Amino acid sequence: MSRFRKIILRTLQVILGILLLLVAILYITGNDYIIRGVQLTYMKGHNTANIDDYKDFDNNLILADKPQRWEQHELFNKIPLTDTLQNELEKFKSVGFFVAKDGKVLLEYYWDGYSNESHTNSFSMAKSVITMLLGKAIEQGYIKSLDQPITDFLPEFKDDEFGKLCTVGDLSAMTSGYDWLEDYYLPLNPSAKAYYGDQIEKQMLSRKFIQKPGGDFNYLSGDTQLLAIVLQRATKRSASQYLQEEFWQPMGMEEDAYWSKDRKDGMEKAFCCLNSNVRDFGKLGQLLLQNGKWNGKQILDSAFVQKMITPNYKAFKKGQPASYGYSIWTDYEHQPNFYGLMGHLGQRVIVVPSENLIIVRLGHEKDKRNLNKGFLDTDTYYFVDEVMKMLKNHNLLNSQNAKKDSLP
Known part of the structure; x- marks a missing residue:
């Protein structure tokens, strides 16, 4: 040699x-x-989690039953996307874009081989779903109120100086004071461990609270995962089963969904990882728009919906944008006002109440540019503003119709 x-x-x-x-x-x-x-x-070939990786994890199946198809608007897919919106969607590798106006599908586009039957990761949009389940659990008496101490369900924190002061509402509003590092790219951090590890409940219950709860807003995926443990212990059901029984089937979702777990016999990664499609994600936004009512039935208490979509002003300092309610992002300074479910890599369900409008975008990348359009992510403003232009150009805005109705 x-x-x-x-x-x-x-x-x-x-x-x-x-x-x-x-x-x-x-x-x-x-x-x-x-x-x-x-x-x-x-x-x-990725540097972070991706929208298709539910295939690499164990999942709970959420069964659809008696699908209720979205009704098509008379102008369905007859309104061209603006050049700005088209470029935004394609530049950041969107796979699906969906717009519903007045409860009817106005636009529905797909890219890269995806379709209305494709499943992609919600990422943090799942946080909003967990809080919807919390609202249902309160309504059904499993949990007393947003003010109930978490130690009623998580006695592991009864000797924690700050943990024993934390309420279920603090977990939903992200004011818990829990010890957590929110990072989607750094390998050595609790978010990555929760996503790729196989002992998520043990991980959550072994950490501490480091600040007094009820203070400033601090976005933490660990809060939602703790809340999911609370729900599981309170309802004696997994998040997937509870979602299937109380929302997925009653709302006539069109397709089954998957909720990724930490291991085969483990629990859902509740802070992320509900896998569905643009149409069914859009129905979640429509439910909030309709104050929790679906086909004449109150699926989620209207007062709780209002709690979710109202900024938690006390959690934000003077002069700081109040951008978060109870697991819902909000911008009530922008015109038009909007709120929504939002997740990693630009997963979006945006609700514009004044126009009875739902906008859903799913894709591989997020627009990370800071163009001073508002205090939320840049892409949300592109989606809202460009769709509003399209509606205006075709006389579909409620304000335009109101002017017509007022003419002598």
Whole structure:
């Protein structure tokens, strides 16, 4: 063997030894989830979680029953997208775009082989769904109110200085004071461990609270996961089963859905990972727009819906935009006002109440530019403003119709 080949072989042995040592350290320190994370991201050409990775996880199936199809608007897909909106959607690799006006589908577009039957990851839009389930649990008496202490369900925190002061409402409004680092790219952090790990309940219950609850808004995925544990213990049902029984089937969702879990016999990753399509995600926005009513039946208490979509002003300092209610993002400074379910990589269900308008966008990337359009993500303003232009150009705005009706 030549000297050069010996050097190469020795180098490879050293590299292999280092890799094996790193793997051993990860397992010993309880950070072996990083290995799975690397396999499902970097080794697949991604630098973060992606909208299709439910296929790589165990899932709970949420069954549809007696689908209720969206009614089509008379101008369905007859209104062209503005150039600005078209460019925004294509530049950031959208896979689905859906607009419903007055309860009827006005626009529905797909890219890259996706369709109305495709399933993609909701990411943090699932947080809003968990709070919807919380509202139902309160209505049905499983939970007393938003003010009920979490220790009634999570006695693991009864000796925690701040945890024992936390309420279920604090978890929903993101004012818990829980110890958490919200990061979707850094491998070594609790968000990544929750996403790629296999002991999510143990992880949540082993952490602490580091601030007094009820204070400033601080967006934490850990809050939603704790809330899901509360719901599971209160209702004796998984989030998937509860969603299926109280929302998915009563609302006539068109397709089954999947909720990804930490392991086969584990629990849902409730802070993310509800996998569905534009039409069924759109129905969740329509339910909020209709104050919790569906086909004449009150699916979710109207007062609770108003609580969700109203900014939690006390959680924001003077001069700071009040951008969050109870698991719903809001901008009531923009014209028109809107609120919505929003998730990683630009997953959106946007509700514009004044126009009875629902906008859904699903895709691979988010517009990260800061163009000073508002205090929420740039893309939300593109979607709202450009759709409003399209409606105006075709005399579909409620304000335009109101003027017509007022003419002598």
